[in-house]
Amino acid sequence: MSVRLFRSPATVVFILFLLGLSLSAWNIGRDAWLLFEPAGHYDPKRVLLVYSTFPRFMTALLVGAALALSGVMLQQSLRNPLASPTTLGTSAGANLSLVLSLLFFPSSQGFGRDTIAIAGAAVSACLVFAIGSRKGASPLSFILSGLMIGLWCSALSAVFVLMNDRYLSGLFIWGAGSLALQGWTVPFSLLPKIIACVVVAGLMVRPMSLMELGDAGALSVGLSVRKVRVLAIAVAVILSAFVTSAVGIIGFVGLVAPAIARLAGARRFAQQLVWSPLIGAGLLLVTDETVKLLSAAFGAFLPTGSMTALFGAPVVLMLLARLRTESRRPPNLGQGATRSWHVPRFMPALFLLTLAIGVVAAILIGRAPTGQWEILPFAEWQSILPYRWPRVVAALSAAMMLGASGVILQRLTGNEMASPELLGISAGATAGVALALFTVASAGFAVQLVFAAFGALAVLVMVLLLGLRSGFSPERVLLAGVVLTALLDALIGFLAAGGDPRAMMLIGWMSGSTSRVDQASALFALACAIVFAALVYPAGRWLTLLPLGREVSHAVGIKVPVARASLLVLSALMTAAATLIVGPLSFVGLVGPHIARELGLRGALSQMIGGAMAAGLLMLIADWLGRMIAFPYQMPAGLMAVLLGAPVLVSILMKNAENGQRRWLR
Amino acid sequence: MTEDIDVSNGFRLTNTISFDLRPARGGEPYRIFIAPPSGDMPASGWPILYLLDGNACFPLAVAAHRIQAPYPGGTNIAQGIIVGIGYPTEDLFHPLRRSWDLSPPPGRTYPPFETGGPPVRTGGAEEFLEFIETELKPHITKVFPVDADRQSLFGHSFGGLFALYTLFSRARSFSRYIAASPSIFWEGCRVLDLENQFLANVPTGKEVKLHLCAGEHEGEELAPFQIDAEDASARLKQKKEARTLVHVNGLAARLSIAAPPGMHVEHEIFTGENHMSALPIAIARAIRLCFEWRSSGLCLRKRHGHIGCEFVASP
Numbered sequence: 001m002s003v004r005l006f007r008s009p010a011t012v013v014f015i016l017f018l019l020g021l022s023l024s025a026w027n028i029g030r031d032a033w034l035l036f037e038p039a040g041h042y043d044p045k046r047v048l049l050v051y052s053t054f055p056r057f058m059t060a061l062l063v064g065a066a067l068a069l070s071g072v073m074l075q076q077s078l079r080n081p082l083a084s085p086t087t088l089g090t091s092a093g094a095n096l097s098l099v100l101s102l103l104f105f106p107s108s109q110g111f112g113r114d115t116i117a118i119a120g121a122a123v124s125a126c127l128v129f130a131i132g133s134r135k136g137a138s139p140l141s142f143i144l145s146g147l148m149i150g151l152w153c154s155a156l157s158a159v160f161v162l163m164n165d166r167y168l169s170g171l172f173i174w175g176a177g178s179l180a181l182q183g184w185t186v187p188f189s190l191l192p193k194i195i196a197c198v199v200v201a202g203l204m205v206r207p208m209s210l211m212e213l214g215d216a217g218a219l220s221v222g223l224s225v226r227k228v229r230v231l232a233i234a235v236a237v238i239l240s241a242f243v244t245s246a247v248g249i250i251g252f253v254g255l256v257a258p259a260i261a262r263l264a265g266a267r268r269f270a271q272q273l274v275w276s277p278l279i280g281a282g283l284l285l286v287t288d289e290t291v292k293l294l295s296a297a298f299g300a301f302l303p304t305g306s307m308t309a310l311f312g313a314p315v316v317l318m319l320l321a322r323l324r325t326e327s328r329r330p331p332n333l334g335q336g337a338t339r340s341w342h343v344p345r346f347m348p349a350l351f352l353l354t355l356a357i358g359v360v361a362a363i364l365i366g367r368a369p370t371g372q373w374e375i376l377p378f379a380e381w382q383s384i385l386p387y388r389w390p391r392v393v394a395a396l397s398a399a400m401m402l403g404a405s406g407v408i409l410q411r412l413t414g415n416e417m418a419s420p421e422l423l424g425i426s427a428g429a430t431a432g433v434a435l436a437l438f439t440v441a442s443a444g445f446a447v448q449l450v451f452a453a454f455g456a457l458a459v460l461v462m463v464l465l466l467g468l469r470s471g472f473s474p475e476r477v478l479l480a481g482v483v484l485t486a487l488l489d490a491l492i493g494f495l496a497a498g499g500d501p502r503a504m505m506l507i508g509w510m511s512g513s514t515s516r517v518d519q520a521s522a523l524f525a526l527a528c529a530i531v532f533a534a535l536v537y538p539a540g541r542w543l544t545l546l547p548l549g550r551e552v553s554h555a556v557g558i559k560v561p562v563a564r565a566s567l568l569v570l571s572a573l574m575t576a577a578a579t580l581i582v583g584p585l586s587f588v589g590l591v592g593p594h595i596a597r598e599l600g601l602r603g604a605l606s607q608m609i610g611g612a613m614a615a616g617l618l619m620l621i622a623d624w625l626g627r628m629i630a631f632p633y634q635m636p637a638g639l640m641a642v643l644l645g646a647p648v649l650v651s652i653l654m655k656n657a658e659n660g661q662r663r664w665l666r
Numbered sequence: 667m668t669e670d671i672d673v674s675n676g677f678r679l680t681n682t683i684s685f686d687l688r689p690a691r692g693g694e695p696y697r698i699f700i701a702p703p704s705g706d707m708p709a710s711g712w713p714i715l716y717l718l719d720g721n722a723c724f725p726l727a728v729a730a731h732r733i734q735a736p737y738p739g740g741t742n743i744a745q746g747i748i749v750g751i752g753y754p755t756e757d758l759f760h761p762l763r764r765s766w767d768l769s770p771p772p773g774r775t776y777p778p779f780e781t782g783g784p785p786v787r788t789g790g791a792e793e794f795l796e797f798i799e800t801e802l803k804p805h806i807t808k809v810f811p812v813d814a815d816r817q818s819l820f821g822h823s824f825g826g827l828f829a830l831y832t833l834f835s836r837a838r839s840f841s842r843y844i845a846a847s848p849s850i851f852w853e854g855c856r857v858l859d860l861e862n863q864f865l866a867n868v869p870t871g872k873e874v875k876l877h878l879c880a881g882e883h884e885g886e887e888l889a890p891f892q893i894d895a896e897d898a899s900a901r902l903k904q905k906k907e908a909r910t911l912v913h914v915n916g917l918a919a920r921l922s923i924a925a926p927p928g929m930h931v932e933h934e935i936f937t938g939e940n941h942m943s944a945l946p947i948a949i950a951r952a953i954r955l956c957f958e959w960r961s962s963g964l965c966l967r968k969r970h971g972h973i974g975c976e977f978v979a980s981p
Contacts, residue, residue: 544809548702555745556810557707602685
């Protein structure tokens, strides 16, 4: 297959549909003739064909197109190639509402799953809009509020799932997106809703295309950026809410179909708007037909949503490897108003002091076996402290590494959604652990650690190899990481949906727990943190200058690929070390840099130090709360960090918005 | 389709950065504006131009530089770095702070600009220069590779006074100085005392260039459009006090005769220009002097010891 032929969106669509239709032909196969026979008596095969196979076929096409459309609208209006329908938290909100209703108001199930899900999606979408459009309605404010609300909802759901795993395992199936249907209700009810959204999207082609100029540029040609953005996001959110409530969470299509369209050469927005839904439909069709084929062959249940990644990911990786030019402009500098914001001189000292007090408090304050609150008496130090200090030290060191890694990635990519887990390192480590759990009999902590290290390393090498051709263009590396993460997540979701008890162990590990940390690994974490801190320090100049773009970096004598590769490796190593210790939930690595920035730490090094400290402090409190809140049971620190950190960041965002400082428009 | 004019966003110069830098000694921060360089880095680093009153001068200088630098063969202007030193304000000038920062010590205290405002103090130039030398410059060279031998300082009015103060008290801080319409008369021509000191113990060895300029209408006479104005007498009184043109011409003549070897003086009077309109023209000269692509050393050397006659319009 010639490269040029492959890299046209029409060809991609053609191949996907050819593949999908031949697969469905294979699946329906000999049953198709039944349609042309007069319906004489009860025929289960015929019933299955008319009321399950065809509706499912139609639904796959509709859902794929709708999600892709939602994705392309979001990516354009938020000017972020990583935005997807799951970015704005609607699916997570739907999921949470289902969890809550199942657990606390079982009777509400009478309203139907769709109604409850769409109510949850609506509530979370309203919250995102309330926070995101408060001031300026900038992409960053939407993305951040969406991410925070989404993550918060997922974390809360995860906590409930962990506490009540027996009742909720059915939710994994929904959460992993299944197209198994009975009847035509779903496609028929989706069709008019989707058509309405398509019409609105079609009307917005011109104003949306202008948004490529950036906020200032779009304004200068007379576009009301704010109105267009809010409308586009609303269309996208409504689309994804409809789909989510009907068939569950199928997130990857929305992320990847526009990416494939772009990589295949659809440069203008109008082209992307046409090709992405077609690619999405084809992609989901291929996936679903394959799922049917495999389910029939193995007799196992396979959720389509998580399987999407298995097909989408290779396509993206293949296109990524062939692409050399940079298509996205470097982050647009000089947008927005000059800010007036001064960091108090005592800020670093304050941070340090808080951290020190936090460490001492986290070690000494706790609950006695009776559940009474107490400051650990001196007499018990010798017996209790060896259990407490390793957790505190490990949590702190790991979180600080994640925070620093997050600052590096966010500054390097100019993408506020970049976080250590997006590099794929965490997913690699998780896959390693999964492999250990499912292949090695009674895999202990040490075995898991070795497997996790290998998994992380394998992904790192893969990401770097994929980045090599593009000169380590951060955009590319991040996209490769995202895709690898989705691929591995699909595998994990597939394992979890199977109902295997080992899946619960995996989910426990994924929630980020420090409970298994011993003294040796705590010291290892501390040593890593110190070594990496020493390595990060001299990189400050790179981090200051690289975001100014390739041209400026070149002009000041930085070898861009070398600098990027070193920073990526450094960030990956820190993520890997942290993941090995506290699990893959690197939320603090996402939120730490944002907290530091919102507190006014804007220089590369000061944001690095502030971000690491904020992440460390957050993890410290989360770990302590996780140990105390449900005493004597323990909640994973990673989940607690999300439940705690998301509201903190949101409140800082809102406070800054109220101050009237338009710093979201960076 | 008619669209409302959205007035919620301002315009900002692309590919520039700005941040606030607080002096280590404490006190109010300065707003620093930087236009980073582009192109292949010269082995010796980039030439750099520092602008006083950055809020006003930076956008002018960046725009003027950017339209010339891509065509060095035609313009003789090379790429480089422009740094504006301003104040955290949206106004073009900060009268109160520049009065302190830009005027030579010992200075005095004047009544407030507005009733109830803070008194206006002068004489902080030494402190400001110290800040530039020991804090701002290292802050910039830490990140950007700067050619230490091609650092220029531009100032207009009080800023021009500061440029002269810097030249006379620490000539080695910069290699090129552009003093546009300098307020030499300020506080009894205090800065000229330093001129004598400067000439008395002349720094030798390093090449220093000075561009002195002023508008034609900065002399002791009113500009034609001011003659019939109702405030003509007040203006005339002020002009007879400032006598910028006289001072600039005098200084240029003295320096051209007494200047040490290695020092070049350019002197230019802008025809038809006044105190404020001289500013953008002087910025163009600053860019020519600072970012000179091919050295025109020969003709400068020929000019050494004379007033740059070819520039001088009829006084």
